Amino acid sequence: MPRPKRVSVMRPIQPGIRIINAIPRTLGTIGLIGYDLADGSRWIVSCRHVLARSANWNGTPAATGEPIYQPKDDDPANVVATTDLSRTLDVIDAAAARIVDGIDAISDVLYLDQPIGVPTNAAIDMPVVKSGSRTGVTYGVVTAVGPDTIEVGPRPGETKALTKSGDSGAIWLEEGTLAPVAMHSEGNVGGVERSLAIPIAPVLAALGLTVVCPAGVGEG
Structure with missing residues (x-):
């Protein structure tokens, strides 16, 4: 069976596939599936300029509740998450969007064929x-x-x-x-x-x- 295309509709969603916010229309990638430390809610982790806005954006300001689509913003059924300004970082190009109810998600990164490990620090030549x-x-x-x-x-x-x-x-x-x-x-x-x-x-x-x-x- 051929492997799924990362730019097509993929359910469950997972790291490595395409997402877009319809306002800035910057294509990006799901980096990780994150879980809230307090309530266990599920979140897409990616760059702020993908999920919300870039630092030099001059258009409509980012807002909580904006839909994040996978893979394209041409169908309401493609909404997989919504933005939340409380999880949009100001200084760092990073943000999270809450995965909507009814959308399944897995943590495994597409095509890497094993579970992810615990986050670690970088080292030269790693x-x-x-x-x-x-x-x-x-x-x-x-x-x-x-x-x-x-x-x-x-x-x-x-x-x-x-x-x-x-x-x-x-x-x-x-x-x-x-x-x-x-x-x-x-x-x-x-x-x-x-x-x-x-x-x-x-x-x-x-x-x-x-x-x-x-x-x-x-x-x-």
Whole structure:
């Protein structure tokens, strides 16, 4: 059986597939499925400029309750989540949207074929992998680590594009353990093949979310 296309309607939703907010109309990727630490509610984690607005947006301000569609905004049945300004970060390009009732979700990243691990910190030369809605599964290596930004470059000899527009929100995971490391936010700055990513552990802490499904709250 052929594998599903990440840009087609996919239920349950999962990390690695395409999403869009109909107002800014910026295509992006589900990075993680997060769970509220207090009530176990389910949330899509991705970039703020995908779920809400970019920092330099000059149009209609973001609001709570805006629908997030998967894969396209051409059918009301495609609404899978809604925005919440209380989980839209101001300084960091990260946000979460609450998954609507009736939409099943799983935490496994599309095409990586094993459960994700516990979030971990990046280290120079760490081999990483991501599943983006535009480029699919790509492999990289951590080349720089800062307090707010992690840089990922291509593996030696790799010819496939590391990132393209539409990959924003995809999570770089440590290869082997699939421990979430950082969220892809911007790519190929200045013509250099690279991914600028945001450390995911502090993002989850700021959003009040965990990637571990709380006891008594089933996926789906």
